[in-house]
Amino acid sequence: MDDAGNRTRSGAVQHVLDRVESGGHRSGTVSEAIQRSWQRSADAGLPADHVAVPFDADVDNDGRLRWAAAPVLAAVSADLSDLPVALLLSDHTGHLVERWTSSSKTSDLMDTIGAAPGYLCREELVGTNSIGLALLTSGPTVVRGFEHYADNLTAVSCASSAVVHPATGQLLGVVNATCPGGIYNAVMPALVGRVVAETSRRLLEESRVPSPVLRAAFLDARRRSKGALAAISANTMFFNTAAGPILTAPADRVLLWDWAEQAIRDHKGSLEAAVPYTTGARTTRCLPVYDGPTLAGAIVWIGRRTGLGPATEAATDATTDRWSRLTDSERTIAEHVARGLTNRETAALLFLSPHTVDYHLRQIFRTLGVRSRVELARTADSSVRR
Numbered sequence: 001m002d003d004a005g006n007r008t009r010s011g012a013v014q015h016v017l018d019r020v021e022s023g024g025h026r027s028g029t030v031s032e033a034i035q036r037s038w039q040r041s042a043d044a045g046l047p048a049d050h051v052a053v054p055f056d057a058d059v060d061n062d063g064r065l066r067w068a069a070a071p072v073l074a075a076v077s078a079d080l081s082d083l084p085v086a087l088l089l090s091d092h093t094g095h096l097v098e099r100w101t102s103s104s105k106t107s108d109l110m111d112t113i114g115a116a117p118g119y120l121c122r123e124e125l126v127g128t129n130s131i132g133l134a135l136l137t138s139g140p141t142v143v144r145g146f147e148h149y150a151d152n153l154t155a156v157s158c159a160s161s162a163v164v165h166p167a168t169g170q171l172l173g174v175v176n177a178t179c180p181g182g183i184y185n186a187v188m189p190a191l192v193g194r195v196v197a198e199t200s201r202r203l204l205e206e207s208r209v210p211s212p213v214l215r216a217a218f219l220d221a222r223r224r225s226k227g228a229l230a231a232i233s234a235n236t237m238f239f240n241t242a243a244g245p246i247l248t249a250p251a252d253r254v255l256l257w258d259w260a261e262q263a264i265r266d267h268k269g270s271l272e273a274a275v276p277y278t279t280g281a282r283t284t285r286c287l288p289v290y291d292g293p294t295l296a297g298a299i300v301w302i303g304r305r306t307g308l309g310p311a312t313e314a315a316t317d318a319t320t321d322r323w324s325r326l327t328d329s330e331r332t333i334a335e336h337v338a339r340g341l342t343n344r345e346t347a348a349l350l351f352l353s354p355h356t357v358d359y360h361l362r363q364i365f366r367t368l369g370v371r372s373r374v375e376l377a378r379t380a381d382s383s384v385r386r
Contacts, residue, residue: 258373
């Protein structure tokens with residue numbers, strides 16, 4: 001980095017330190033975790049005086065996290081009806097899905113800082129905040145008003161905690177409580193913890209009961225099929241004896257559902273492709289199973305071992321060129337994900353946070369022009385062999 005860039009980043013952190021001191025707080029009492037977050041925010045090039053919170057109106061407010069969290073969030077919000085506290089729910093990318101408030105005054109305050117459905121709260125976009133930190137740590141976090149990186153966010157204090165699926169270990173999102181900075185109460189993390197505990201309980205109960213429609217479809221397909229067969233959903237996978245030796249790793253469940261869900265979304269019907277399981281790539285075909293209008297899962301037929309399919313053989317020089325544009329860090333992450341590892345497994349292997357891997361993976365998809373892990377695996381194999 002050039003000297004001018006270093007001075008700019010140093011100046012941004014000094015701006016935050018000066019603001020903290022002038023507000024009557026000693027910077028020495030601020031945790032190292034918060035101070036490291038200030039530095040990361042400065043390194044991302046964010047201005048400390050004011051950050052414009054990005055907005056994306058395409059909100060997924062019909063996912064499993066909202067289903068599990070909404071009842072308890074609504075109940076806790078009702079209990080806080082006399083207090084200016086907003087409860088927020090974000091997905092695993094820091095995209096705010098829904099907000100619960102008890103008064104228009106509280107709603108207006110939240111609107112002024114970008115704490116409403118559609119806004120994005122990742123650290124590299126808005127600086128130090130409890131949602132961003134919860135995504136990075138997959139745990140509980142608190143950011144008091146003066147601890148925010150951006151001046152315009154210091155009006156509020158917030159407590160957050162990540163929601164991790166109890167059956168799969170997948171990071172689903174974050175539960176947050178936000179209040180005016182001057183009335184922060186130490187009970188807020190406990191309220192957030194209550195919401196997360198109840199949300200996890202609902203998710204666990206759901207994961208223990210496979211959709212009866214999906215199970216019936218699997219049993220019907222099993223009677224008519226001789227090869228490897230599986231039924232897969234966001235939180236369930238069961239398979240016949242022939243599929244057992246193929247689906248040996250937890251990463252296979254995540255990989256298979258990612259592929260099947262995209263195939264269903266993009267093609268609205270069955271699709272066949274080469275899926276790179278831990279034990280090797282195999283031809284795979286899926287068919288969606290619906291419970292009324294709701295996607296209950298997919299039936300998956302797993303065929304013979306193969307290369308990574310026709311797309312590999314047809315890989316172009318342009319694809320190889322795009323692969324060469326990845327940084328060394330991006331290429332390492334891409335190679336691990338292409339082998340079928342989940343974001344969390346990749347993060348553990350590389351001593352990174354799952355959020356960091358998720359961020360890099362989005363950049364990798366954009367650079368390579370791919371939309372799924374299956375396409376990434378094909379591109380990686382093609383580029384390595386060339």
